[in-house]
Amino acid sequence: MTSPDLPAELKAAIDGKLRGFSRSDAAARAASISKTYRDGGGSGTIRSEADALAYALARMPATYAAVTASLNALVEIRPDFAPKSLLDVGAGPGTATWAAAEAFPSLQDFTLLDANDALRTLALDLARDSTRLRGIGYERGEARTALAKADAADLVVASYMIGETGEAEQRALAELMWAMTTDTLLVVEPGTPAGYGRIIALREQLIAQGARVAAPCPHDGKCPLQAPDWCHFTQRLQRSRAHKQVKGAEVPFEDERFAYVALTRAAVARRPSRVLAQPAVSKVEVAAKLCTPEGLSFTKVPRRAKEDYASARRWRWGDAVS
Numbered sequence: 001m002t003s004p005d006l007p008a009e010l011k012a013a014i015d016g017k018l019r020g021f022s023r024s025d026a027a028a029r030a031a032s033i034s035k036t037y038r039d040g041g042g043s044g045t046i047r048s049e050a051d052a053l054a055y056a057l058a059r060m061p062a063t064y065a066a067v068t069a070s071l072n073a074l075v076e077i078r079p080d081f082a083p084k085s086l087l088d089v090g091a092g093p094g095t096a097t098w099a100a101a102e103a104f105p106s107l108q109d110f111t112l113l114d115a116n117d118a119l120r121t122l123a124l125d126l127a128r129d130s131t132r133l134r135g136i137g138y139e140r141g142e143a144r145t146a147l148a149k150a151d152a153a154d155l156v157v158a159s160y161m162i163g164e165t166g167e168a169e170q171r172a173l174a175e176l177m178w179a180m181t182t183d184t185l186l187v188v189e190p191g192t193p194a195g196y197g198r199i200i201a202l203r204e205q206l207i208a209q210g211a212r213v214a215a216p217c218p219h220d221g222k223c224p225l226q227a228p229d230w231c232h233f234t235q236r237l238q239r240s241r242a243h244k245q246v247k248g249a250e251v252p253f254e255d256e257r258f259a260y261v262a263l264t265r266a267a268v269a270r271r272p273s274r275v276l277a278q279p280a281v282s283k284v285e286v287a288a289k290l291c292t293p294e295g296l297s298f299t300k301v302p303r304r305a306k307e308d309y310a311s312a313r314r315w316r317w318g319d320a321v322s
């Protein structure tokens, strides 16, 4: 399992960029970028080097943690998957590329693409001293245009990206990303009902084109959850001092909520159930909400079933269990 916290090389690269950079200025920029996201806007307000660094300080640890948690789930289902090439669509500061490089030592070719110049420049700066990532290729441009020119890759990732495009654009992008995927496509979104809605639409669209779900779902059927419920997960990550300063936060950690789907062309041999919320553990039983190959299940494991109870006590939200 890869750690959800930023790798030392990336932390050092960010710290290097921070020298001489005002934390209060970064905090103000990060607050304004966050407000734009909350109001439904995109990354268009990130225009300068200072904006890009503020974004990376405030959001990169959390999106890194969410992508890593999704990749860990994928690796658990497909332990033999050893991609050589990666395409990071809407790569921003390179978050998903760093996460994929940690999760898959097999990766050799890294292609990133994004329309945002400031984030692209920052990504190249952050990767400059990295042994694995100094040779990344980073195309600047609108995603579909850049994708059409790129080579297909074993692993294609779009992290916190598709929500920045309109609905029709999302469908066209999903189709193109799938066409460029030789093995697995991972899409990660914020763990909101809207983020889940985008994941579910893309999932349905691509299953109709032959994709199979590797994670989180244990089936390729219709999602059994009904509004106002939605499928999402949570990942805890540590906050550095600079991260706390930029967020004006005291607590040394945060919990990132995210939704994701990993779709593959490969056969999926293991399809364990997925824990959809933190189970309630009592002295009498473990009560857990599971997505199973047969649908939604509110499972109770009584204490008298000693061995099952002992293992169910260890279940965590997001785990694959059988």
Ligand SMILES: C[S@@+](CC[C@H](N)C(=O)[O-])C[C@H]1O[C@@H](n2cnc3c(N)ncnc32)[C@H](O)[C@@H]1O
Binding pocket: 042, 043, 059, 060, 063, 064, 089, 090, 091, 092, 093, 094, 095, 096, 113, 114, 115, 116, 119, 141, 142, 143, 144, 158, 159, 160, 161, 164, 165
């Ligand atoms: C919220 S950021 C996420 C960045 C990165 N993937 C991460 O997880 O930290 C969204 C990124 O998608 C890019 N993006 C959005 N729409 C795009 C499009 N149509 N073409 C290219 N890039 C796009 C933005 O420029 C921005 O860098």
